[in-house]
Amino acid sequence: MDFKEIIKSFDLKYDNFSIETIQGGNINSTFLVKINYHGKPDEYVLQRINSQVFGSPLAIMDNIEVVLNHLDSKILYYIKSKDGKSYFIDKEGNYWRIYNYVQNSISYSSTDNYDLIYETGKAFGNFLLQVKDVNANLINETIPNFHNLVIRYNRLEKAKNLYRFDDVKDEYLFLLSLKEKACYMQSEFSKGKLPHRIVHNDAKCSNVLFDRNTLKYLAVVDLDTVMPGLIAYDFGDGARSICASKGEESNEFNKIYFCLDKFEQFSKGFLTELKDYLTINEKQTMHLGVFTLTCELAIRFLTDYLMGDCYFKINYPTNNKIRALNQIALLKDIIKKENQIKIITNKFL
Ligand code: GN1
Ligand code: MG
Numbered sequence: 001m002d003f004k005e006i007i008k009s010f011d012l013k014y015d016n017f018s019i020e021t022i023q024g025g026n027i028n029s030t031f032l033v034k035i036n037y038h039g040k041p042d043e044y045v046l047q048r049i050n051s052q053v054f055g056s057p058l059a060i061m062d063n064i065e066v067v068l069n070h071l072d073s074k075i076l077y078y079i080k081s082k083d084g085k086s087y088f089i090d091k092e093g094n095y096w097r098i099y100n101y102v103q104n105s106i107s108y109s110s111t112d113n114y115d116l117i118y119e120t121g122k123a124f125g126n127f128l129l130q131v132k133d134v135n136a137n138l139i140n141e142t143i144p145n146f147h148n149l150v151i152r153y154n155r156l157e158k159a160k161n162l163y164r165f166d167d168v169k170d171e172y173l174f175l176l177s178l179k180e181k182a183c184y185m186q187s188e189f190s191k192g193k194l195p196h197r198i199v200h201n202d203a204k205c206s207n208v209l210f211d212r213n214t215l216k217y218l219a220v221v222d223l224d225t226v227m228p229g230l231i232a233y234d235f236g237d238g239a240r241s242i243c244a245s246k247g248e249e250s251n252e253f254n255k256i257y258f259c260l261d262k263f264e265q266f267s268k269g270f271l272t273e274l275k276d277y278l279t280i281n282e283k284q285t286m287h288l289g290v291f292t293l294t295c296e297l298a299i300r301f302l303t304d305y306l307m308g309d310c311y312f313k314i315n316y317p318t319n320n321k322i323r324a325l326n327q328i329a330l331l332k333d334i335i336k337k338e339n340q341i342k343i344i345t346n347k348f349l
Contacts, residue, residue: 121269
């Protein structure tokens with residue numbers, strides 16, 4: 001990677017710069033750029049967009065521009081390239097973008113702090129309220145059928161009998177046994193009973209920036225997958241990621257459970273923002289998002305393992321299998337706690 005070539009293509013003034021890798025994220029590669037200009041330091045975030053996953057990086061950047069223009073807060077912004085574009089293409093055909101590093105901000109990949117969990121819910125709830133009148137015609141579907149469980153099951157079933165199947169047969173059969181329920185929301189949507197909204201589609205804790213001092217949320221980031229979807233999917237994705245007792249990478253399966261106290265905080269933040277905007281059907285099915293999204297992630301990790309790890313970045317050969325087993329452990333606890341999950345959800349609707 002020729003960082004000199006990349007950095008100099010953007011409309012940034014600097015005397016010198018240094019680059020550090022930022023860990024985290026299963027798709028794009030992220031770097032912190034520290035610059036100095038006339039003795040003054042400044043920081044930016046540089047990302048290489050994974051164009052295997054996002055077939056059209058231009059479509060993502062167009063979406064992001066529409067969304068950022070629409071949001072009240074202008075705290076997050078992109079640096080244009082010297083030729084006025086929101087990205088730069090290097091000699092190897094990689095797409096790069098740079099955005100500001102939001103000063104005094106901090107993000108968490110997980111937390112036990114209830115105030116932060118409440119704030120995370122509020123951040124996403126408020127984000128959804130703000131993007132509700134984005135003109136859907138201006139938003140490209142950057143990854144078609146992203147949270148479509150029917151399609152996710154088709155892909156899993158197609159991957160059956162690939163070389164690693166014997167290794168995960170029980171997990172495969174377990175997920176298959178949940179198919180009808182997992183596809184319920186998709187079928188309600190197909191019948192026109194659930195509205196498509198503009199949603200975030202990757203609503204996890206690490207995608208919220210907080211003020212370092214007050215711990216109030218500042219911004220929702222990672223806008224790559226903002227496109228039409230169901231609100232319950234953001235609710236469920238946020239809950240499965242923030243209320244799990246162990247992170248997605250953990251292999252301590254017997255210590256993985258869904259924390260209802262955390263869920264209460266997340267639900268309160270998320271649903272209090274949105275409740276006046278939701279339809280009756282959305283309210284009645286909201287709790288199902290938690291089950292559905294956890295099931296989806298288990299399916300996606302397992303499918304990727306069977307297909308030979310072509311989608312998610314892996315750190316070791318069985319990483320995707322461990323992630324699938326992790327989500328299955330969480331899912332089993334979510335199934336056990338389904339009633340309480342519904343009661344808590346309804347409390348804030
Ligand atoms: C991917 O790369 P990251 O962490 O932002 C994935 C999400 C998954 C997540 C699981 C475009 O997000 O859907 O929930 O991994 N993003 C894409 O950790 O597939
Ligand atoms: Mg993401």
